[in-house]
Amino acid sequence: MPQAAPFVVHDRWGGGARKRSLPLSRVYALLETGPVVLLTTARDGRANVMTMSWHTMMEFEPPLVGCVVSDRNYSFALLKATKECVINIPTAKLARQVVAVGNSTGRRIDKFAAFGLTALRAARVEAPLVGECYASLECRIADARLVAKYGFFILEVVKAWIDPSVKAPATLHHAGRGTFRVAGRTLRLPSRMK
Amino acid sequence: MPQAAPFVVHDRWGGGARKRSLPLSRVYALLETGPVVLLTTARDGRANVMTMSWHTMMEFEPPLVGCVVSDRNYSFALLKATKECVINIPTAKLARQVVAVGNSTGRRIDKFAAFGLTALRAARVEAPLVGECYASLECRIADARLVAKYGFFILEVVKAWIDPSVKAPATLHHAGRGTFRVAGRTLRLPSRMK
Numbered sequence: 001m002p003q004a005a006p007f008v009v010h011d012r013w014g015g016g017a018r019k020r021s022l023p024l025s026r027v028y029a030l031l032e033t034g035p036v037v038l039l040t041t042a043r044d045g046r047a048n049v050m051t052m053s054w055h056t057m058m059e060f061e062p063p064l065v066g067c068v069v070s071d072r073n074y075s076f077a078l079l080k081a082t083k084e085c086v087i088n089i090p091t092a093k094l095a096r097q098v099v100a101v102g103n104s105t106g107r108r109i110d111k112f113a114a115f116g117l118t119a120l121r122a123a124r125v126e127a128p129l130v131g132e133c134y135a136s137l138e139c140r141i142a143d144a145r146l147v148a149k150y151g152f153f154i155l156e157v158v159k160a161w162i163d164p165s166v167k168a169p170a171t172l173h174h175a176g177r178g179t180f181r182v183a184g185r186t187l188r189l190p191s192r193m194k
Numbered sequence: 195m196p197q198a199a200p201f202v203v204h205d206r207w208g209g210g211a212r213k214r215s216l217p218l219s220r221v222y223a224l225l226e227t228g229p230v231v232l233l234t235t236a237r238d239g240r241a242n243v244m245t246m247s248w249h250t251m252m253e254f255e256p257p258l259v260g261c262v263v264s265d266r267n268y269s270f271a272l273l274k275a276t277k278e279c280v281i282n283i284p285t286a287k288l289a290r291q292v293v294a295v296g297n298s299t300g301r302r303i304d305k306f307a308a309f310g311l312t313a314l315r316a317a318r319v320e321a322p323l324v325g326e327c328y329a330s331l332e333c334r335i336a337d338a339r340l341v342a343k344y345g346f347f348i349l350e351v352v353k354a355w356i357d358p359s360v361k362a363p364a365t366l367h368h369a370g371r372g373t374f375r376v377a378g379r380t381l382r383l384p385s386r387m388k
Contacts, residue, residue: 034228184378191372
């Protein structure tokens with residue numbers, strides 16, 4: 001399989017893609033549950049994707065997301081150079097691909113081709129959305145001052161997409177060494193918390 | 195109810211407490227699933243507790259945890275002054291207390307007394323463990339350089355406790371405005387990922 005092959009970008013409105021724009025004010029509710037995500041990056045028409053569990057919301061609006069991308073990851077150099085990425089949220093249906101992505105490196109293979117992931121054109125960044133994920137957040141680096149010491153990037157979400165047909169997504173939550181807890185029942189309690 | 199009353203610290207080995215020491219190398223697997231946590235702080239024999247969903251692992255060992263504590267929270271000043279706290283992980287059984295803690299402030303009430311939470315003595319910090327939580331992580335501030343701008347504290351976990359009888363904890367994952375997803379089924383896939 002070729003390393004970081006030129007990626008075919010699909011149009012997001014064709015071929016069964018059902019994503020709709022999501023107001024930025026609602027992004028926090030997607031990420032503060034702590035789902036495993038697929039982070040995509042791209043440079044010179046070549047894209048990569050990595051699995052990531054170390055992220056946190058940092059501000060509601062504009063939404064800021066902090067995340068750790070180790071400099072051992074191929075994505076580190078792409079993210080640092082382009083200052084852009086997309087955070088894509090998969091559900092349990094994608095569990096095998098999520099693990100396969102996490103156990104391989106874009107230095108040696110084109111992970112989109114290898115694992116059957118569809119690259120959809122983003123609106124504001126070059127990195128593609130992952131068509132199989134129910135939500136995608138286009139991001140730009142907002143603050144890189146902790147990158148050298150911790151690999152910690154602070155990203156601003158500049159555009160958000162969601163598949164509105166997914167009501168209670170079975171998100172994956174990594175508990176180490178290939179063990180995941182899947183989001184189960186929904187509890188609703190009266191609360192003044194945002 | 196008195197504000198930040200002197201707290202009664204219970205001995206962790208008495209009264210049905212079942213916590214055991216957990217190796218620091220295993221802490222990441224508890225937090226990377228993204229559970230809602232209860233953050234405890236203490237100063238001058240008075241303790242507070244807040245609900246927190248904005249946190250991420252940043253290093254495996256020694257375990258580093260990044261988290262956002264807004265300067266609007268009473269806990270902010272306590273954490274900043276003492277440089278210590280405990281991250282406690284509740285399960286769905288504690289959902290009502292988690293919401294009640296998140297909807298009140300330690301400026302006006304003693305939340306331990308008000309919501310029936312038990313303060314257990316920690317080993318390395320003054321802030322108490324929450325006896326009703328299945329895991330507790332004693333922390334010290336490791337890096338405060340993003341506190342002024344983002345309320346972002348980088349904590350080092352210096353001692354970890356777990357109730358070994360809890361095998362697949364029904365952790366809470368906040369999805370905004372009092373809606374929580376509860377950790378459900380466990381998926382195990384072959385993986386080389388840590």
